[in-house]
Amino acid sequence: MNVIDNKGNMISDHWLLIPNLTPIPSESSAIVSLERYLSEKTEIITKANSIGLIVEPDQALDDIANELNQFGIIVLLFPKFTDGRAYSHARLLRQHHNYSGEIRAAGNILRDQLFFMKRCGFDSFILPDDKATTDWISGFSDFSAGYQYSSDDLPIAACERWNTKTLMD
C-alpha cells in the first residue's frame, strides 16, 4: 500500500487499518471504523497507543465533535471517485471542528483530484494499487492559484490582486 503526502512524497505508514472483527493489537496505531469506535470506545482507548478513524461518506461526525482531536488520523473514504461527499467532510473537519490531525483519502481516487483534495484539507492519500507515484505528484500543482478561500495555503486570486496575505486581513 503506497501512501503519499500532499507534496507527493512517499510516507512510511505506522498506521494499521484494523478490520471490524480483528482484535486491536496492543500499543498499536489503530485505524478503526466509526461504528466500532462508538461501540468499543473504552477498550480501544486502553489498547491502542494512538487511534485513527475511517469514515464512510454517509457518516456524520457532529455527534463526536468534542472527541475529534484525540484522533491522530481520520481516513475519509471515496467509494467512487465521482462521490464528492468526502470533500465536504474534510472541509467541515478543518473549518467547523478545527481538527488539526491528519486527513487521509482512501478508496477510488484519481490523480486529477489531488489538487481539490489538498485544497479541502487532505494531507495524505492511499494510492490505488497499480498507480505509479511519480506520475501522480504533478497532480498537486495543476493550478498555481485558486479563486476560493479554502483549507490550504494556495494563493487566492483576490488576495494576490490586492496584496493581502489572506482574505482574513
Place this chain on the structure above:
Amino acid sequence: MYSYDSIDRKIVSERIAQFRGQVERRLAGDLTEDEFRPLRLMNGLYLQLHAYMLRVAIPYGTLSSKQMRALAGISRKFDKGYGHFTTRQNIQFNWPKLEDTPDILADLAKVDMHAIQTSGNCIRNITTDPLAGVAADELEDPRPWAEIIRQWSTFHPEFSFLPRKFKIALTGALEDRAAIRFHDIGLQIRKNEEGDIGFEVFVGGGQGRTPVIAKSIRSFLPEGDLLPYLEAILRVYNLQGRRDNLYKARIKILLDAMGPEAFTAAVEKEWQTTRDHTPNLPNEEILRIKAAFSPPKYERPAPSAKSDDALRRDGVPEGFFNWRRWNCIAHRERGYRAVIISLKPPGGIPGDASARQMEIIASLADSFSFGEIRVTHEQNLVLTDVRELDLYPLWKLLDAAGLGTGNASLATDIIACPGLDYCNLANARSIPISQQISERLTEEKLHLTGPFSIKISGCINACGHHHVADIGILGVDKKGEELYQIMLGGNPGNNAAIASILGPAISSDKVVESVESIIDTYLANRQTKETFSQTLGRLGTEIFREALYECH
C-alpha cells in the same frame, strides 16, 4: 465587460495543460473511458450521436466582438463553419475531433475563453438577464455578481463532484428574463427598506423529467453574505443530495424530500457557522469587478432618429418597421435601444450561426454597439447599446446577412434542443419540427398574434424548455415512431408556471397544423390585449384540446 487579468489567464492556461494531459492519457489507455468521462464533461466535451460536441462557456452570455471572431475562426478551423448558441447562453461546436480539443482550447484561451464547467456534475455557467446593465426596469446590474459567482465557482475544490449538475441564474430587473425560478439556485436582486442591496434566494427549480418551480428560502440576503450562503446551500446539497439514482439527484428532489422548512433550516444553520469562517472578498475586489461593468460612453444627447414618415418617404421597407417593433427593446439611456438579432429565420435552425454571420455580427457590434454582444437563453443575440439613429442602417446590414428577421418574442422565435439530429439522449427530432412551424406561420399571423412562445424538446430532459412555453412540444418514442406531446400554459418568468399536457401524443406530420389550430383558437377567442396564458386561464384547456384533436 470584465477583462481577464494575469491570474485569470494563468488559471485558464493551466487548465489547458491539465486537459491536454488527460486527453493524452486517454488516448494512451492510461485513463479508462469511465474515468475520462467526468473529466472531459467538466470541460464541456460530450460524446454525441455522430461525433464529440464541445460546449464553450460564455459567462452570463457576454461576448466581445474579438471573442465572437475567434468563435467564428474555430468553427471554420475545427468544425463545419457554424456554431450553435444554447439556452444556457453558451455556444456548442458539433463536430470537433477529440485530439483537436486541446488546440481548440488553446485558441479559445487567446481571447480569454474556455470550456470550464460547461458540463459535468459541478456548478455550470452562470446565467443572467441578457439586458443586464441597460434594461429600463433594472434595480441593480447583476453582472458584477455573476462574475463574482463565476470566479467563486470555478474549480471549487469542494463542489466539483456534486450529486448532479448545478445551475445558478440571477437577475437585477423587475421582469425575470433569466428564468431564475427554473434553476437550482435563482437570485433576485432586491433593495431593503434601508436601501441596501441584497438577494432573494430561490432554490430547487428545474425542468427535466421532474419540472419544479423554485421555492424562495430567504427574502433578503445582504450582498456581502452571498458567497458564504451559496457555500452553505451547496454543502447541504453535496452531503445530503441523493447519489443512488441519477434521476433523483438534483437539489429540487432533496428540497422536496426534506421539506422546504427543514431544508432552509439546514442551510441557515450551516451558513451561521460558515460565515464566521469564510472571509468576505476584499471590498477593493468587489469595486474592481463592479468597475468592469461601468456603462459605455453614451452620446448625450444622442442624435435623434428620422421620423417614420421621413423614413417611409426615403423608401424604407415595412420589414424594417416590423423588425423595429419586435426586436428593438426599450433602453434606460435616452436615444438608445437594445437590439435582438434573431437566430430564427423562417426554416432555420434555432440558435445556429455561420462563421460568416458571426464575423458580420462582430463587425456590427464594433460599429454600432461598443463591441459587445450578448447571448439570450432564447438562443438569440443582442446588441445592447444601439443609437436609434443607427437602427435602420444596422437592420439593412443584418438583413443582407440573413439576420434581419423581425420575430423576437413571436411564435417563430422558437427554442429547440438539438434533438435526434445530434443528441444521443433524444427520442425524436426537434429541429425539423421547428423549421416546419417557422415556415408555416405567415408574417401576418405572427404580428396579429403578438408575443407567443413555442419550445421544443426531443426528450424528457427538457433542454428545449418545453415545460415553460405557451405551447410546449415534447418528442417521445413510441415503438420506434417519433411522436409529440403538446402542452400548454408554461411560463419561465415572474408568473412561473409549468405547462400541462393536452392529451395523447400526436404524429410528427400533425404537429404543425396542431400548433396553428391552437393559435387560431386563441386568436378567435381572446379578449382585447389578453395574452395566451390569460385566455387559457379564462377558458381552460378543453377548447384547445378540441382544436388540437380536430386535426386528426
